Amino acid sequence: MTNILDRGTFETLDHNDELAPFREKFYLPEGLIYMDGNSLGAMPRAAVERSADVVKREWGEDLITSWNKNGWFHLSKKLGARLAPLMGAEEDEVMVCDATGINLFKLLSVALQLRPEHKVILMEGSNFPTDNYMAQGLVQQLGQGHEVRFIEQDNLIENITDEVAVVCLTHVHYKTGRMHDMAAITEKAHAVGALALWDLCHSAGAVPVDLNQCEADFAVGCGYKYLNGGPGAPAFLYMAKRHHGKAQQPLSGWWSHAAPFAFEQDYRPSENIWQMMTGTQPILSLSTLECGIEIMEQADMEKVREKSVRLGDLFIELMEQECSDYGFKLASPKNGTQRGSQVSFHHPEGYAIIQALIAEGVVGDFRAPDIMRFGLTPLYLGYADIWDAVARLSKIMAGKVWQKAEYQNRSAVT
Numbered sequence: 001m002t003n004i005l006d007r008g009t010f011e012t013l014d015h016n017d018e019l020a021p022f023r024e025k026f027y028l029p030e031g032l033i034y035m036d037g038n039s040l041g042a043m044p045r046a047a048v049e050r051s052a053d054v055v056k057r058e059w060g061e062d063l064i065t066s067w068n069k070n071g072w073f074h075l076s077k078k079l080g081a082r083l084a085p086l087m088g089a090e091e092d093e094v095m096v097c098d099a100t101g102i103n104l105f106k107l108l109s110v111a112l113q114l115r116p117e118h119k120v121i122l123m124e125g126s127n128f129p130t131d132n133y134m135a136q137g138l139v140q141q142l143g144q145g146h147e148v149r150f151i152e153q154d155n156l157i158e159n160i161t162d163e164v165a166v167v168c169l170t171h172v173h174y175k176t177g178r179m180h181d182m183a184a185i186t187e188k189a190h191a192v193g194a195l196a197l198w199d200l201c202h203s204a205g206a207v208p209v210d211l212n213q214c215e216a217d218f219a220v221g222c223g224y225k226y227l228n229g230g231p232g233a234p235a236f237l238y239m240a241k242r243h244h245g246k247a248q249q250p251l252s253g254w255w256s257h258a259a260p261f262a263f264e265q266d267y268r269p270s271e272n273i274w275q276m277m278t279g280t281q282p283i284l285s286l287s288t289l290e291c292g293i294e295i296m297e298q299a300d301m302e303k304v305r306e307k308s309v310r311l312g313d314l315f316i317e318l319m320e321q322e323c324s325d326y327g328f329k330l331a332s333p334k335n336g337t338q339r340g341s342q343v344s345f346h347h348p349e350g351y352a353i354i355q356a357l358i359a360e361g362v363v364g365d366f367r368a369p370d371i372m373r374f375g376l377t378p379l380y381l382g383y384a385d386i387w388d389a390v391a392r393l394s395k396i397m398a399g400k401v402w403q404k405a406e407y408q409n410r411s412a413v414t
């Protein structure tokens with residue numbers, strides 16, 4: 001028989017939590033339990049001062065000289081170098097720039113050029129759609145007989161055949177939080193002569209990643225989720241050094257030129273990671289992302305992972321204890337080692353329930369058709385928060401509060 005959980009259990013865990021001091025580095029509204037850091041990370045307090053400084057001093061006073069004086073031109077490269085250790089990459093293999101989808105497009109194009117005899121891009125149809133749409137857009141644009149082939153996790157390994165040019169997968173699934181075995185899949189891809197591109201949107205800053213250890217070829221990921229970079233923060237891309245200078249990415253803007261300030265008539269690609277750039281980057285957004293990265297650098301990723309798994313396990317256990325009568329069905333792996341940093345449940349009334357929860361100060365989100373997602377961000381979410389969130393949910397379910405008309409209408413963003 002399992003022990004009955006009570007709030008005291010959670011309070012004790014908070015009391016002994018080595019990561020608890022990180023909570024102060026973030027601003028969150030009083031009383032709010034924020035479980036959506038997998039979609040938009042919380043605001044680092046430092047971002048307020050940093051963005052004001054970039055606007056007032058760097059832009060206002062220093063104007064154009066900031067490209068040199070305040071390091072604007074090299075900011076993408078500098079942030080890439082700072083992010084690299086977080087994902088097991090070398091400093092000169094990562095750039096912070098553009099959006100995830102755009103970076104994916106550039107890298108997929110490189111991958112297809114490196115494997116001209118292979119015509120298949122292998123992906124999961126259930127992946128976050130932008131990755132799949134981007135791949136389909138690229139294939140359409142190339143017109144060289146490539147195919148985007150959708151295979152789900154259960155049949156994945158045996159479908160990595162010698163037709164495949166690149167296996168392009170999201171490491172942690174956006175809906176279920178299920179995590180792929182990056183090392184095993186990359187190894188299988190290489191065994192058939194294919195390359196591996198990993199989307200780390202739900203991994204960077206959430207779970208330990210070692211791209212070089214796995215011999216991954218390419219990766220992309222988001223700056224505004226677990227890296228807490230702010231709304232629309234630039235994404236990152238990784239390209240293993242062995243692929244630098246071997247192919248030309250298609251969005252060949254001046255920042256990817258070997259000598260951008262030579263203003264030559266013809267394109268001549270840079271030989272290093274700069275080749276993956278396109279054009280002028282959003283400096284304000286890069287600046288707030290730097291505040292998020294700075295916090296991540298101070299956190300021990302193994303401890304972050306340990307707490308994240310524990311938060312998830314307790315959340316699942318508590319849902320069984322308090323909410324078993326209300327029709328929730330776990331959508332995430334129960335085994336924490338197979339899960340990223342989120343827990344999801346199926347419920348036919350998921351949308352309305354999430355709206356009612358938000359009104360009660362617990363923020364999660366909803367993904368069609370019936371998934372309620374809860375992000376677990378160990379740097380600003382405590383154990384007692386989990387207790388309180390489930391208590392509020394249980395109250396909403398017992399009182400059927402979600403049935404109110406105001407919780408039924410869907411907004412543009414769910």
Ligand SMILES: *Cc1c(COP(=O)(O)O)cnc(C)c1O
Nearest residue numbers: 099100101128130170174199201
């Ligand atoms: C969040 C997310 C994206 C976001 O793409 P944008 O280009 O930033 O809009 C892409 N892929 C996955 C898997 C995501 O979870």
